[in-house]
Amino acid sequence: MAGNASRGRRERLRAETTAEIKNVALELMASGGPDAITLRAIAREMGMTANAIYGYFATRDCLVTTLISDVYTALANAVDAAWETSPSADPATRIQAWAGAFRNWALTNPQGFRLIYGDPVPGYRAPEQGAAPDAAHRVCTGLTALAAGAWPYAQSFYDGSKFEWSDFDAGLLDKVRPAFPELPPAAVALALRIWGHLHGLVSLEVYGHMRNQTISPEKLFHEELTQLVRSLGIPHQG
CATH class of the missing domain: 1.10.357.10 (Tetracycline Repressor, domain 2)
Incomplete structure (x- = not known):
């Protein structure tokens, strides 16, 4: 049971982070145009490392x-x-x-x-x-x-x-x-x-x-x- 709860928590956190990445990408586009969408810029806005964000989107x-x-x-x-x-x-x-x-x-x-x-x-x-x-x-x-x-x-x-x-x-x-x-x-x-x-x-x-x-x-x-x-x-x- 503990393993299932832990896995469910990880999945929920991953879904929440994925949704935040997408929201930040759209906000960057709104303020800086379509060329403002970069993984590094999103990572910076979210306080993540660039390497960490690649775990959600490879490119x-x-x-x-x-x-x-x-x-x-x-x-x-x-x-x-x-x-x-x-x-x-x-x-x-x-x-x-x-x-x-x-x-x-x-x-x-x-x-x-x-x-x-x-x-x-x-x-x-x-x-x-x-x-x-x-x-x-x-x-x-x-x-x-x-x-x-x-x-x-x-x-x-x-x-x-x-x-x-x-x-x-x-x-x-x-x-x-x-x-x-x-x-x-x-x-x-x-x-x-x-x-x-x-x-x-x-x-x-x-x-x-x-x-x-x-x-x-x-x-x-x-x-x-x-x-x-x-x-x-x-x-x-x-």
Whole structure:
């Protein structure tokens, strides 16, 4: 029993230290930019030796990969929850719920947002399978699900469009086409249009560029989404 208790204590302490390392890394990035993430700087902030921190992460890139995976997973969980609790028969509400969850997550986790959507960490080399394939897949398919719900109303606006599958990244198509085999290439363009509207305003807000422009960034964001939904001819069921 004593051995089990000792092992449990070590595991708990290791988990706590690992979490602190990740938090410090994001704080360093927030104050000094992505190139501020170094194992030596983290060790210095935590009062550890550089050799000790290597026992948790063998390289800086291993740490960054873990951070990216954690951040994408947190984001995917947030937008998936908003999607699942909104009515399936109301694509307008689903778009607004998903987008609102994305904005709320980004404002609550600005360092994480900047890590995955801001400037890349200099010299970082992702593993061959990618940093967070499952969570990134969930975010991409979530966006495409928004477009799929809107497509019955919006497809007339894309009549005669020249979009082809070759216009889009093969990696993106590998994620979304199996999940939505019935959608045409123009629907992927619609998903990217939705993404551009919500991501653009959120990025401006996270990076502080809205402070001198409006005192109501949330109102601006939701009004932009409302106008986007209207422009696509999507009725609001609520």
